[in-house]
Amino acid sequence: MLRTLLVLTTLPSCTYITQSEYEAQLLLRDDDQDGFTVGDGDCDDQNPDAYPGRAEIAYDGADNDCMGDGDLIDFDADGFDDERFGGDDCRDQDPTVRPNASDPPYDGRDQDCGKNNDFDADGDGYMPDSVSEAEVAAYSAEWNVEIDRVYGDCDDFDDAVYPGAPGELPYDGVDTNCDGANDFDADSDGFPIPDDCLDMRDDDIDLAPADVYPGAKDPFYDGYDSDCGQDNDFDADGDGFVADGELAAFNAYNNLYGYDIVAGADDCDDTNPNVHPEAVEIVGDANDQNCDNRLNSGPWAAVPFDWQAPRSPRLVHTGSHFVLATTADELDDGINALDNVVTALVVDDLPTSPPAYTDRLTVLGPDAVEPLDAGLGLTATANGFAVGSVDARAADRTFSLLRTYDFDGTSFGLDTSALDSFDGLPFTAAATDVITVGTVQWIWSCGDQVLQATRGSDMATASAALTFEATGCVAHASGTSGTVCGPTACETFDFAPATPSLTSATNQPFSGFAFQRLQRHGDLVTGVGVTSGLTVFSPTTSVSYLNALSVSQAVAVEQDGTWLVALVEGSGPSARVRVGWADAGGASLVSATQPLELGQYIEPYPLEVALASTSNRLLVAATVGDDASGSPPDLVALMVLEPPP
Secondary structure, X not given: OHHHHHHHHHOOOOOOOOHHHHHHHHHOOOOOOOOOOOOOOOOOOOOOOOOOOOOOOEOOOOOOOOOOOOOEOOOOOOOOOEHHHOOOEOOOOOOOOOOOXXXXXXXXXXXXXXXXXXXXXXXXXXXXXXXXHHHHHHHHHHHOOOOOOOEOOOOOOOOOOOOOOOOOOOOOOXXXXXXXXXXXXXXXXXXXXXXXXXXXXXXXXXXXXXXXXXXXXXXXXXXXXXXXXXXXXXXXXXXXXXXXXXXXXXXXXXXXXXXXXXXXXXXXXXXXXXOOOOOOEEOOOOOOOOOOOOOOOOOOEEOOOEEEOOEEEEEEEOOOEEEEEEEEEEEEOOOOEEEEEEEEEEEEOOOOOOOOEEEEEEEEOOOOOOOOOOEEEEEEEOOEEEEEEEEEEOOOEEEEEEEEEEEOOOOEEEOOOOEEEOOOOOOOOOEEEEEEEOOEEEEEEEEOOEEEEEEOOOOEEEEEEOOOOOOEEEEOOOOOEEEEEOOOXXXXXXXXXXXXXXXXXXXXXXXXXXXXXXXXEOOEEEEEEOOOOEEEEOOOOEEEEOOOOOEEEEEEEEEOOEEEEEEEEOOHHHOEEEEEEEEOOOOOOEEOOOOEOOOOOOOOOEEEEEEEEOOOOEEEEEEEEOOOOOOOEEEEEEEEEEOOO
């Protein structure tokens, strides 16, 4: 009891402290002895590494500088916390590495912390073959990224392109499935477009793709340009015409390949380039060169003028051109409309079929008052041609005109002056013949019961009265003699230059003959019988032909030892032009197996015919009636043939 009392008596007495005094004493505490009291701002007085102004220590879990922002877990201050402390920054010591950073591929760095494959730029799961295994391993280890090591991406910037990818399309320039095939060689034949003209198989094309490529065998008529030669699969002979019956297939072929090949149709022999619808027909052989299903005939081509009553056609070959002369009551060539003219049309030396004229020359006219007679003659000269015209005029005068045209190498031009004459007896010319002898032209003309001869050098003219109606007259080779015929007789006259006058000749080579038409071309004279048939005269012989035919007019030429005859058979709507041939002086004239009908381009019937020949061209001309009523002709047509071989 005593002990207890002693203790109580020795205890000191207690002093009372207020709350505010107590809190003030707490602010003065510095338990961690870091020199900063709580009152100084020490945010953790138990951690000597945490106090105001202290450098922040990263990743220690403390707010070392007591700024109230917690521990330093964004060391590189890039705005992203370290991933080890709940952030997204996979490398917090490098401010260039952060989730929103640009991450170029193939540098071995995961700069955006995406944990993606740095060697798969498009993220399609495939890496290019150029990436090495060592690069991939190093990247995977350093950045803690698991990578599926799948290679073969041929375009690592297109996620639709990878090995085996669907959607491979040819010709888009993209190897979508990375198989290494040429995107422009869809059929894999080793020939890309455009060299390969049919590069992919189409459902509508029954053809193996590899069958079409440059250098492939290319059979004709199968509809495929197998060698991509861009040629016509339906024109085996290359003459510009597709085989007969193949036009529709040819058009489909053009469309299939996008070609614009232009070709004619209906080639009846596609193995021969000289046989096609526009070929020049060779008379006298067994071939149908122009595919018209007729031997020895060609298409007629109308001279593209508006005519009224063209007549007296005459044809010659000048050495450089063919020349056709005719007279007409009206002629409109689209530039000039002329009345009562004599016209010369020039055609190239080697015309194609159908022919085309190259020049038109007005020889006589126009005359607005009086139609011209049928008095027209044409002759070749040394350097061109000459046209003679004889025409009845008022006051019982007969007007004769001679005009000569020379070729200067480019075109035909009129000689310095035109010679004319009003001499002789008055008559209406029914026929005229002009011949060149040396440098002089002679004009022999006839009509009614008159024969007239004119020397072209001075237009000295003589005439003789006849006892018969003249239907035709021709000059002889000398120019100073000529023969006139009618339906009852023929008579030969000589020209006496001194008077001048015409006298009946001692030698009568046409004695005993009578013709309704008489016409000369070169050395041959053709007489048409009064009832039928014809006779061809040469300087040494005369031969009668085709007496069973009703011939209304004929003309003959000699070419390379062959006589060629063009004639009009029949009259009116049934009239046809025929061409015949025979050895010179031969006893039998071969008629064309079919008449040369004016049917391919024009329907009316022929009235008169003319022809001229070279060694490789035979040009035929005809005046043609406009209907079946017998009205005057209204056009002139031309046909090109090749003489017999």
